[in-house]
Amino acid sequence: MNRLALLAVGVAGLTVLATGPATATPAAAPVGAATGRTTPTTVTTCGNSGLQAGLLTRLCAEVTGDTVQFYGVVSLAGPPSPGSPAPATKELSTTMSAEFVGSGAPPLTQDKPALFTSTTLEVRGPVSTAPCGTTVRGAFGVASYPWAPRPVAHEVTLTC
Structure with a gap:
């Protein structure tokens, strides 16, 4: 299979994956032995993926x-072609932002x-703290010459 066909198959597969729902993986919440209180649960969610600088990117919270x-x-956006050399190291410029929706900040x-x-x-x-019920929107951009960033975004609500 030539490289162009392999890339087309990889992009088609990633498009199918990108349209799926966000994933959530709760961590275990052990009970403290002496206090009887529970440790807060960490919930990880991820937004849809996108292609930036020829690479697959995704933002998680x-x-x-x-x-x-x-x-x-x-x-990598897909597997390298069999027999091809390893991909060259890329210098990336990344930008991450987080905003509290409706706060004006x-x-x-x-x-x-x-x-x-x-x-x-x-x-x-960075780690951000906000009152329960606050919605936080994040964006993640990746640039590498000559490609400009096309940020991916993800939004979460702190349900405490």
């Missing part, structure tokens, strides 16, 4: 009580350079 941390995931923004090899890369954003 970890919510624990009244705190949220967004993190971006960058990976400016978004928290983080710019961070990253080096991408052929393994999945995770870019963590």
Whole structure:
């Protein structure tokens, strides 16, 4: 199978995956032995994936009580062709932002350079705290010359 056909099959498969629902994975909440209180559960959800700088990107959020941390995931958009050399390392410029919907406050923004090899890369954003019931919207952009970012977004509500 030539590279163009393989890329087309990979993009078609990713399009099908990208239209699926967001995933949630709750962590275990053990009971404290001495206090009898439970540890807050961390719930991880991810938004739809998108292609940026020739790579597959996705924005996820970890919510624990009244705190949220967004993190971006960058990976290859498809498998390399058999017999082809390993993909070259890419210098990426990543931008992560988080805003409290309806608060009027400016978004928290983080710019961070990253080096991408052929393994999945995770870019963590700052931890934010907000009152229960607040909706937090995050965006994750990846740029690499000559490609401009096309940010992916994800929104979570702190249900405490």
